[in-house]
Amino acid sequence: EAQVTQNPRYLITVTGKKLTVTCSQNMNHEYMSWYRQDPGLGLRQIYYSMNVEVTDKGDVPEGYKVSRKEKRNFPLILESPSPNQTSLYFCASSPLNTEDGQFFGPGTRLTVL
Amino acid sequence: AQSVAQPEDQVNVAEGNPLTVKCTYSVSGNPYLFWYVQYPNRGLQFLLKYITGDNLVKGSYGFEAEFNKSQTSFHLKKPSALVSDSALYFCALRPNAGKSTFGDGTTLTVKP
Numbered sequence: 001e002a003q004v005t006q007n008p009r010y011l012i013t014v015t016g017k018k019l020t021v022t023c024s025q026n027m028n029h030e031y032m033s034w035y036r037q038d039p040g041l042g043l044r045q046i047y048y049s050m051n052v053e054v055t056d057k058g059d060v061p062e063g064y065k066v067s068r069k070e071k072r073n074f075p076l077i078l079e080s081p082s083p084n085q086t087s088l089y090f091c092a093s094s095p096l097n098t099e100d101g102q103f104f105g106p107g108t109r110l111t112v113l
Numbered sequence: 114a115q116s117v118a119q120p121e122d123q124v125n126v127a128e129g130n131p132l133t134v135k136c137t138y139s140v141s142g143n144p145y146l147f148w149y150v151q152y153p154n155r156g157l158q159f160l161l162k163y164i165t166g167d168n169l170v171k172g173s174y175g176f177e178a179e180f181n182k183s184q185t186s187f188h189l190k191k192p193s194a195l196v197s198d199s200a201l202y203f204c205a206l207r208p209n210a211g212k213s214t215f216g217d218g219t220t221l222t223v224k225p
């Protein structure tokens with residue numbers, strides 16, 4: 001089954017404790033992206049990657065890091081989480097062709113205390 | 114800069130009535146436009162897209178959307194709403210391979 005998986009699905013942590021949210025896709029997509037969803041703000045793009053070892057900033061990259069060492073994986077790293085990073089996070093993938101819609105993961109709900 | 118606006122936070126319709134969810138956009142490049150739907154506690158699902166060609170595009174679950182270049186709009190429509198269409202709808206713009214811009218979302222509620 002074609003899918004994007006994220007782990008964990010739920011996470012409660014404390015300020016400053018480094019964490020990683022994993023994202024994996026099994027569709028051989030070149031493009032992967034991270035978004036955060038906040039009430040009234042819609043989805044905002046954090047980082048995206050157009051291929052292995054190629055990453056670029058979205059609209060809200062501050063406080064986040066990503067890496068793309070393998071085509072299927074695109075982890076999101078919060079080196080020192082803060083309460084304003086409490087949010088619902090989505091990973092998405094698609095072929096590189098801009099004409100294709102993106103496939104989204106189920107989401108990760110993060111709470112930073 | 115590119116932007117997407119969904120002017121209505123909430124749309125309420127009665128089952129069986131037509132529905133419209135509005136979207137306007139601003140972009141200097143190609144207006145590649147998408148609609149996604151999000152059901153509670155789920156990720157977003159792709160509904161339909163406009164790339165080029167016919168201004169009326171058809172997508173999943175009986176939805177369609179009308180692209181209007183002069184009004185820079187891409188409104189989502191369905192002739193007869195179902196209660197099961199109740200969800201959060203997002204309009205998105207992806208003019209190049211990298212950045213995607215989403216609207217703030219519109220909650221559609223279809224009442225029996």
